[in-house]
Amino acid sequence: MKPPWVRPRAVVGLLAVCAVLAVGPLLHGDLYAHNLVTLTFLGIAAALAWNWLGGYLGQVSFGHAAMFGLGGFVAARAQISLNMPMVPAWVFGGLVAGLYALVWGHPTLRLRGPYFSIATIGVGEATRLVCTYWDWLTGGSSGLSLPMQVGLKYRLYWYGLVLAALAVAGSYVLRRSPLGLSLLAIKSDVDAASDVGVSSTRLQDLVLFISGATMGLCGGFYASYFSYIEPGDMFGFDRSISWVLMGVIGGIGTIVGPALGAVIFVLVRQFLIASYPQLYLGLYGVLLVLVILFEPLGLTGLALRLAHRFGYRERPDLAT
Amino acid sequence: MERFAELLIASILLAGLYATMAYGLGLIYGVLRIVNLNHGGMIMAGAYAGWWLHEELGIDPYLALLPVALAAFLVGVLTYGLLVRRLPRGAAGGVQSLLLLFGVWLVVRNAAYLMFTGNDQTVRTSYSTLAVPLAGALVSVNRLAVFAAALATLVILHLLLRKTYLGKAIRAVAQNPESCTLVGISVERIYMLTFGLGTALAAVAGLLGATLFPFNPSFGAGELLKSFVVVVLGGLGSIAGTAIAALILALVEVFAILVIPAYLTAAVGFVLLVLVLVLRPGGLFGQRVLG
Numbered sequence: 187m188k189p190p191w192v193r194p195r196a197v198v199g200l201l202a203v204c205a206v207l208a209v210g211p212l213l214h215g216d217l218y219a220h221n222l223v224t225l226t227f228l229g230i231a232a233a234l235a236w237n238w239l240g241g242y243l244g245q246v247s248f249g250h251a252a253m254f255g256l257g258g259f260v261a262a263r264a265q266i267s268l269n270m271p272m273v274p275a276w277v278f279g280g281l282v283a284g285l286y287a288l289v290w291g292h293p294t295l296r297l298r299g300p301y302f303s304i305a306t307i308g309v310g311e312a313t314r315l316v317c318t319y320w321d322w323l324t325g326g327s328s329g330l331s332l333p334m335q336v337g338l339k340y341r342l343y344w345y346g347l348v349l350a351a352l353a354v355a356g357s358y359v360l361r362r363s364p365l366g367l368s369l370l371a372i373k374s375d376v377d378a379a380s381d382v383g384v385s386s387t388r389l390q391d392l393v394l395f396i397s398g399a400t401m402g403l404c405g406g407f408y409a410s411y412f413s414y415i416e417p418g419d420m421f422g423f424d425r426s427i428s429w430v431l432m433g434v435i436g437g438i439g440t441i442v443g444p445a446l447g448a449v450i451f452v453l454v455r456q457f458l459i460a461s462y463p464q465l466y467l468g469l470y471g472v473l474l475v476l477v478i479l480f481e482p483l484g485l486t487g488l489a490l491r492l493a494h495r496f497g498y499r500e501r502p503d504l505a506t
Numbered sequence: 507m508e509r510f511a512e513l514l515i516a517s518i519l520l521a522g523l524y525a526t527m528a529y530g531l532g533l534i535y536g537v538l539r540i541v542n543l544n545h546g547g548m549i550m551a552g553a554y555a556g557w558w559l560h561e562e563l564g565i566d567p568y569l570a571l572l573p574v575a576l577a578a579f580l581v582g583v584l585t586y587g588l589l590v591r592r593l594p595r596g597a598a599g600g601v602q603s604l605l606l607l608f609g610v611w612l613v614v615r616n617a618a619y620l621m622f623t624g625n626d627q628t629v630r631t632s633y634s635t636l637a638v639p640l641a642g643a644l645v646s647v648n649r650l651a652v653f654a655a656a657l658a659t660l661v662i663l664h665l666l667l668r669k670t671y672l673g674k675a676i677r678a679v680a681q682n683p684e685s686c687t688l689v690g691i692s693v694e695r696i697y698m699l700t701f702g703l704g705t706a707l708a709a710v711a712g713l714l715g716a717t718l719f720p721f722n723p724s725f726g727a728g729e730l731l732k733s734f735v736v737v738v739l740g741g742l743g744s745i746a747g748t749a750i751a752a753l754i755l756a757l758v759e760v761f762a763i764l765v766i767p768a769y770l771t772a773a774v775g776f777v778l779l780v781l782v783l784v785l786r787p788g789g790l791f792g793q794r795v796l797g
Contacts (some may be wrong), residue, residue, distance in 0.1 A: 232529060240601070244600070244601050244603055246601050246605065248608065294780065295781055300541045300600060300604060301738075303541075303604050304541065304730075304731065304734045304779075305776070305779060305780065307727060307730065307731055308731040308773075308775065308776035308779065309776065311727060311728065311731075311776075312773035312776045312777075315769060315770070315773060316770065316773060318769075319767075319769050319770075381758070398578075423724075423727075427612070434605060438601070444569070464616075464619065464620060465616065466616075467612050467613075467615055467619070468612060468613050468615075468616030468617065468620075469612075469616075470609070470612050470614060471608075471609040471610065471611070471612030471613035471615075471616065472609070473609070474605055474606065474608065474609030474612065475589065475606055475609040475610060475613070478593075478602050478606045478609065479589065479592055479593075479606070482602060484525050491736040
């Protein structure tokens with residue numbers, strides 16, 4: 187009999203963590219921590235969405251801010267000009283962002299090698315430029331302001347929790363289901379995968395779309411959270427890099443690694459890098475180099491190594 | 507018609523720079539199968555090196571070419587020896603080498619930002635504004651000099667790859683590293699030297715570019731993309747292929763000014779890349795023989 191691809195332990199664990207986080211704010215009145223956790227949820231969802239492409243398919247994107255920004259601006263514009271309610275506007279922004287990802291990603295994912303990654307560098311930059319001058323959508327460099335709603339920022343905590351939980355669940359499905367096995371096959375050897383009937387073209391596009399759409403959704407969430415967005419920030423290069431870094435710190439291609447990376451990243455940025463704004467790019471770079479050289483699986487690799495020392499052996503079919 | 511001639515000449519002169527820039531990326535990719543994402547960083551570093559030598563020591567940018575190239579060569583050798591050498595090769599190593607070199611690029615960028623601030627800089631020489639009439643158009647002397655220097659660099663490179671033992675060894679490693687070990691070529695050493703050569707080319711291109719365009723620490727991202735477009739378009743085959751591809755890119759870019767607003771020209775290279783990937787994916791990187 188085949189082992190089930192979702193372990194009950196994992197489901198229970200996820201639900202328990204979500205339950206604790208859901209009631210947490212009712213027990214304390216620390217608004218600073220509340221907001222920090224909300225932003226962490228956003229980081230988790232975005233880092234996992236990046237990882238679906240960068241980790242599961244091995245197609246690293248250096249330009250995911252393009253989808254984040256586009257989704258954010260479409261969602262904001264839909265709320266301002268069409269009076270669309272918040273959540274449908276997020277979904278709408280996500281769909282547009284996912285389709286946009288397909289437009290440039292479809293041709294570049296077809297080819298083996300680093301074409302996709304290189305293209306993303308251009309996509310991020312080109313999208314930022316075009317959107318900075320596209321006044322109708324983005325309000326130009328002065329940006330867009332959403333109507334203020336009292337208490338919305340506080341309530342968005344639970345929306346963020348749902349978003350992050352969905353992203354974690356999505357990661358499980360994309361990694362452990364039969365679909366996940368196909369993705370792994372594509373990543374290891376495209377030719378061998380197609381020989382056994384795995385349609386790499388369709389699946390790669392699917393993952394790209396889901397990743398881009400989730401990114402757009404996150405952008406819409408971000409827009410509602412700050413109720414003011416401008417292109418230079420939404421499409422910023424350091425935004426794209428931050429997701430790469432979350433993934434790398436936590437462990438590329440693992441399930442919860444990038445989520446862990448996002449937590450660490452948000453905390454480190456808050457307490458350390460904020461004091462050295464002129465050094466943050468270099469710090470990101472040094473971190474990338476160190477992790478890749480010494481522990482390519484990031485924190486997950488470190489944890490596995492420790493676990494092995496204490497005699498733990500993971501089931502081979504579930505090895506990350 | 508006069509404007510047409512002007513734009514045509516501008517494209518050809520720009521193409522020389524693009525070819526030099528792209529060959530550095532193509533050389534490393536062809537031999538090591540690694541995309542040097544720090545290419546953009548080294549282009550930027552070359553620009554700042556030339557600017558610094560000119561501002562502080564009063565050295566003419568064209569005289570600075572050789573020392574900057576040598577310094578960049580050493581940087582490349584060190585980058586390979588200290589970092590890239592430790593990575594796995596092939597498909598599995600692809601993601602890791604991309605991320606590693608991207609990290610190096612971020613560090614280089616941040617270093618430049620700390621040393622020279624984020625302000626735009628330009629290299630201004632006494633002949634920066636001189637122009638001579640050529641084929642009915644006024645052409646800047648400096649642009650001609652950049653073209654000449656780029657051409658000279660490519661000719662030297664061609665001779666190096668064709669006539670010297672080192673060049674033949676590099677081409678041999680590009681074709682088949684395993685056989686090279688059998689005939690006594692130290693593949694690791696060739697990898698290291700190739701990485702140095704490619705890095706030096708990036709710095710030379712950056713230095714030449716600095717005499718034409720203003721630059722700041724994020725200079726190089728667009729140039730990396732353009733280099734990649736040229737490599738994809740021209741293949742790794744020959745210097746001639748690279749030159750033709752560079753000319754195509756320069757023509758498209760320069761003539762795009764006529765039909766689209768100026769802020770969109772930055773996107774032209776990217777659109778061209780996607781078009782090439784869609785229309786002519788089969789022949790990309792097809793030939794693996796350098797020279």
